[in-house]
Amino acid sequence: MSREEIEPKLAKLMSDIAEVEGIFAIDMNGNLIAGQTIQQDMDKEAIKAKISDIINTVNQLGDLIGKGSSTELKIDLETGIVDIVIGNNLIIGAFIDQESKSQLGLISRSIKNILGI
Numbered sequence: 001m002s003r004e005e006i007e008p009k010l011a012k013l014m015s016d017i018a019e020v021e022g023i024f025a026i027d028m029n030g031n032l033i034a035g036q037t038i039q040q041d042m043d044k045e046a047i048k049a050k051i052s053d054i055i056n057t058v059n060q061l062g063d064l065i066g067k068g069s070s071t072e073l074k075i076d077l078e079t080g081i082v083d084i085v086i087g088n089n090l091i092i093g094a095f096i097d098q099e100s101k102s103q104l105g106l107i108s109r110s111i112k113n114i115l116g117i
Contacts, residue, residue, distance in 0.1 A: 001025070001090055007034045009114045010092075014038075017107055019100035021080070024048055026091040033090070051084060051093045072108065083108055087115035 006025045014020045014036065022037035024044070030052040035044045058070045075082040081104060084093040092111045096103065 001033070003034050006090070006114070010034055010036060013094075013107075013110050013114065017103060017110065019096045019103045020094050020107060021096055022047075023092065023094040024051065026051060026093070028089060028091070047093075051091065055084065055086065055091065074104070074108075083111065085111045085115060085117075087112075087117050090115060 010023045010025060014023055021039070022035070022042065024035035024047060025033040026048050027033055030048070032044060032048040035048065037044070054073065054075075055070055058073060062068050062070060069086070070084075071086055073082075073084040073086075075084075076098075078098075080095055080097050081101060082093060082095045083104060084091065085108065092115060094107055094111060096107065
């Protein structure tokens with residue numbers, strides 16, 4: 001999916017679900033396709049790189065235990081949650097604050113709809 005195709009979908013998700021504080025689309029080679037956050041001073045390239053690192057590490061674990069590659073990762077942090085969904089050709093990661101945990105299912109489903117899975 002091109003930047004022109006994905007950016008409006010990510011913007012709509014952030015607009016429709018106010019709890020989403022940031023969202024990133026990354027191709028399978030680890031390249032940032034699109035990303036936006038409510039805080040303009042966040043380092044999008046560093047966030048993209050860390051998402052790629054996390055997926056690679058989890059996939060290595062999956063290989064070691066014979067369970068395959070990751071399809072979705074939910075990471076609880078002290079003050080927020082990161083939801084990373086891995087599609088066939090694209091990875092989308094979104095983050096929300098801890099108080100918005102009840103919206104996680106809706107966010108995950110919306111990301112999967114964007115990815116067509």
